[in-house]
Amino acid sequence: MAPRAAGAPRLFGTDGVRGLANRDLTAELALALACSAAHVLGQGSGGDRAFAVVGRDPRASGEFLEAAVVAGLASAGVDVLRVGVLPTPAVAFLTSTLGARLGVMLSASHNAMPDNGIKFFDADGFKLADDIEDRIEQGLDESWERPLGGGVGRVRDLVDGPSRYVDHVLSAVRAPLTGLRVVVDCAHGAASTVSPEALSRAGAEVLALHASPDGLNINDGCGSTHMESLVQAVVESGADAGIAHDGDADRCLAVDATGATVDGDQILAILALGSRDAGLLSQDTVVSTVMSNLGFRVAMQGQGVNVVETAVGDRYVLEAMREHGYSLGGEQSGHIVMLDLATTGDGVLTALALLSRMAETGSSLRDLASVMTRLPQVLVNVPGVDKARLGESPEVTAAVAEVEASLGATGRVLLRASGTEPLVRVMVEAPTAEQATAAADAIATVVRESLALD
Numbered sequence: 001m002a003p004r005a006a007g008a009p010r011l012f013g014t015d016g017v018r019g020l021a022n023r024d025l026t027a028e029l030a031l032a033l034a035c036s037a038a039h040v041l042g043q044g045s046g047g048d049r050a051f052a053v054v055g056r057d058p059r060a061s062g063e064f065l066e067a068a069v070v071a072g073l074a075s076a077g078v079d080v081l082r083v084g085v086l087p088t089p090a091v092a093f094l095t096s097t098l099g100a101r102l103g104v105m106l107s108a109s110h111n112a113m114p115d116n117g118i119k120f121f122d123a124d125g126f127k128l129a130d131d132i133e134d135r136i137e138q139g140l141d142e143s144w145e146r147p148l149g150g151g152v153g154r155v156r157d158l159v160d161g162p163s164r165y166v167d168h169v170l171s172a173v174r175a176p177l178t179g180l181r182v183v184v185d186c187a188h189g190a191a192s193t194v195s196p197e198a199l200s201r202a203g204a205e206v207l208a209l210h211a212s213p214d215g216l217n218i219n220d221g222c223g224s225t226h227m228e229s230l231v232q233a234v235v236e237s238g239a240d241a242g243i244a245h246d247g248d249a250d251r252c253l254a255v256d257a258t259g260a261t262v263d264g265d266q267i268l269a270i271l272a273l274g275s276r277d278a279g280l281l282s283q284d285t286v287v288s289t290v291m292s293n294l295g296f297r298v299a300m301q302g303q304g305v306n307v308v309e310t311a312v313g314d315r316y317v318l319e320a321m322r323e324h325g326y327s328l329g330g331e332q333s334g335h336i337v338m339l340d341l342a343t344t345g346d347g348v349l350t351a352l353a354l355l356s357r358m359a360e361t362g363s364s365l366r367d368l369a370s371v372m373t374r375l376p377q378v379l380v381n382v383p384g385v386d387k388a389r390l391g392e393s394p395e396v397t398a399a400v401a402e403v404e405a406s407l408g409a410t411g412r413v414l415l416r417a418s419g420t421e422p423l424v425r426v427m428v429e430a431p432t433a434e435q436a437t438a439a440a441d442a443i444a445t446v447v448r449e450s451l452a453l454d
Contacts, residue, residue: 011140012133014313018108018117021061025116027068034072034104036139037120040132041102042078049153051079053098055091055161056106057190057248058213061116065106069118073104074153075146083161085213087190087249088119089346090165094158096125096343097168107190107248110225113218125343126322127315166198172341172353174278175360177204182355183242183255185230186211187223191249195348199243202352203359209233219246224253224334224347231259241358241365243351244334250314251334252347254354256365264334265296266369267354271336272305273371274357275328280340281305287320287329289313294412294429299372312416314345375411376433378440380426385451387417387424399446403428403439411436413443424451 011017017033019025042050052073056062070080078101083094088105095103103121111117120128120136128136182204186192192211199206209230210222222229224244234242234255242255254262268286275281285306288296292309300307308326310316314335321329321339330336335345342349358365390396400413407413411430418425426444430436 011137012130014315015109015127016117016119018111018115020114021059021065021116025065025118027064030065030068030118031072032140033118033136034069035076035144036136036142037102037104038073038076038078039139039144040135041120041122042073042076043101049077049079050101051081051153053081053083053091053095053100053103053158054106055083055086055094055104057218058085058188058192058215059106059108059113059116059218059247060215061114062106063215065116065118069104069106070155074155076144076153077147077151078153080153080155081158082155083158085190086161086165087194087346087348089250089342089344089349090161090194092121092125092344093165093168093342094161095121095123097164105248109248109250110219110223110246113216113220121343126318127344162194162197166194166201169198169346169349169352170202172338172349173202173356175356177202177355177359180241180355180359181205181207181237181239183207183209183230183233183237183239184211184351185209185222185224185227185242185244186249187219187245187247188213188217189219189223189245189247189249191245191348195243195245195249195351198348198352199355202355204355207233207237207239223247224251227253227255227261231255231261235259241355245347246334249347250345252336252350252354253334254351254365256369258366260366262365262369263374264330264332264336265293265374266372267334267350268328268330268336269296269299269372270357270368271338271350271353272300272328273303274353276303276305280327282325282327285326287317287326289317289331290414291427292332293372293374293377295372295374303371318344375429375431376436377427377429378433378436380440380444381423382426382444382447383423384453385422385424385447386453387422387451389451390415390417390424390447393450395446395450396443399443403443407435407439411439413439415443415447422453
């Protein structure tokens with residue numbers, strides 16, 4: 001692999017290395033990243049040979065990228081335990097419980113099929129800190145001595161990975177799901193086998209939707225980003241609830257029996273109260289991001305549950321949880337982290353916990369979700385602006401202040417500079433959708449005029 005150009009943008013994004021497979025994310029890059037990760041993370045202690053767990057989602061490109069990653073790790077002297085198609089949280093779980101030095105997951109999550117990505121986990125099953133990712137990236141340009149003979153890594157397959165993972169997630173079930181009819185949309189992704197199996201073993205009557213991955217159909221009009229067919233299936237089948245995963249099943253959204261969607265904020269609220277009632281919510285605190293709906297904060301305050309906010313991204317939620325000892329956190333997108341049971345967002349675990357809460361209370365999902373009222377939320381992206389000057393524009397500051405004064409305690413405004421594009425995101429919550437739209441459009445106009453690129 002050719003050395004990276006000086007001043008090139010950081011290779012790792014907010015969730016590993018991601019891009020168009022075979023153009024941005026090539027076999028050569030995957031092999032080089034695996035070699036470097038082996039040197040940074042794969043050093044065994046006491047002369048023991050280190051090993052890595054490698055999994056993927058069903059994308060066609062995952063086949064050649066998996067081969068490249070396995071080759072890179074083995075060529076650097078790390079043994080490889082190949083687990084095949086499994087959710088991202090399953091790879092994290094197996095990494096931590098099997099004694100691996102690192103884990104590698106090949107997935108682009110909810111992205112369209114042509115994309116792919118590489119995520120690394122440390123020996124404890126956690127995503128890597130920025131400084132560790134930087135060391136891996138720096139290692140791409142470093143020369144190293146290749147092991148020879150018996151020093152190269154060996155490769156074998158773990159055939160019982162799915163059953164180990166399903167056994168694990170069933171620990172989230174406090175009440176059997178007997179009598180519940182559930183539709184689960186697997187997005188033709190990594191949970192197509194394990195999610196229906198886990199729900200069925202927990203006692204539910206399960207209708208699996210979009211659970212026939214062929215390498216090309218992942219996230220194609222289905223899953224957590226396209227819930228129309230799930231809504232239809234729930235209503236037509238008379239199901240009690242619907243569950244939607246994304247391609248790598250690290251997130252979970254839901255649908256109630258009437259066809260209404262239940263987002264990550266509502267799921268987090270339901271699980272927070274369930275954990276609090278069971279005495280399992282550490283410090284009576286839940287962690288969410290600044291993008292969580294204001295209705296979530298109001299509901300938690302009314303129930304005596306503290307809310308800690310972080311920047312957008314499940315890694316930041318997890319950082320706050322680990323630093324302060326909190327047990328539950330999540331995002332509106334459906335990334336829910338139950339730190340007592342998992343090291344990352346886990347859509348299957350979340351689904352089981354949510355449905356178990358229905359079973360133990362005898363309440364419908366609609367009734368449980370009514371604990372919070374979602375305020376209308378409007379998000380406007382303003383492209384082609386100088387996002388670096390966002391905090392320096394008096395015109396923008398004045399526009400935001402005017403809207404905040406008009407909304408008072410009934411709404412809020414949030415402006416964020418995109419981390420990857422030259423645009424600013426304007427988010428407004430208000431008592432009505434009309435108010436939110438008008439306010440967001442007004443602020444967006446000022447942002448567009450005041451921060452226009454020369």
